[in-house]
Amino acid sequence: DADVTQTPRNRITKTGKRIMLECSQTKGHDRMYWYRQDPGLGLRLIYYSFDVKDINKGEISDGYSVSRQAQAKFSLSLESAIPNQTALYFCATSDLGREGTDTQYFGPGTRLTVL
C-alpha cells in the first residue's frame, strides 16, 4: 500500500471553478508539502506545514490555499482555477531523520488541467 496517496489522480476543470486536491499519508510524518511541477521549471513549493497548527507559504502560494485537517491529511485548494494552474501537483511528507536528514516522500501526483 502506498504511504502517500493523492486524490484525484487526474482532473479536468474549467476556469473559475473551485478545486480541492487531497493528500493522505500513513507514514506518521509531521511535515507535509504541496509542490507543482511544470516542464522545464522543476518543482516549485506552494505551501508547507510542519504540524497541524503550522501553515507556511512557499514560493508560489498566490491563487492557492491549504488546510491541514489532521497529521495525516493536507489538502490544497484552488478557489478560482485559471489555465496557468494547469500542472502536475505533488504532495510530499518528511520527518527529520536520526541523522538530521529531511528525506521527502512523494505521492504519485495529480494531473490538473484547467480549460
Add this chain to the structure above:
Amino acid sequence: GEDVEQSLFLSVREGDSSVINCTYTDSSSTYLYWYKQEPGAGLQLLTYIFSNMDMKQDQRLTVLLNKKDKHLSLRIADTQTGDSAIYFCAESISGDKIIFGKGTRLHILP
C-alpha cells in the same frame, strides 16, 4: 539567495557512465540529495550526502561533493535503460525546507 542549477538534458549510451552535475548557492546547506522521477510517478530519493563529506558510494551510484565550489555530481556506472528518468538535485537548508533543481532528463541511447 537559494538556487540549485542543473542542466536539463543528458544523453548516454547504454553501458557507459552517466554523470549528472548540479551547483547550488547556499553555503549553509546541511544535506544534498539526488531524487529520481520515473515517467508518471512521483520523486523517489536515490541517495544523499552530508555536507561535511566529499564522496559517497552506493552500488552503481557515486556522489561527489565539492563544497568549496558548491558543486555536486551523481555518477551512474554501467547505465541501463531502467535508469532513464529525470534526476533532481536538492539541498536542505538548516532542516527547514528543501530546494530542488529543475531536473536533468537522462536519455539512454542503444
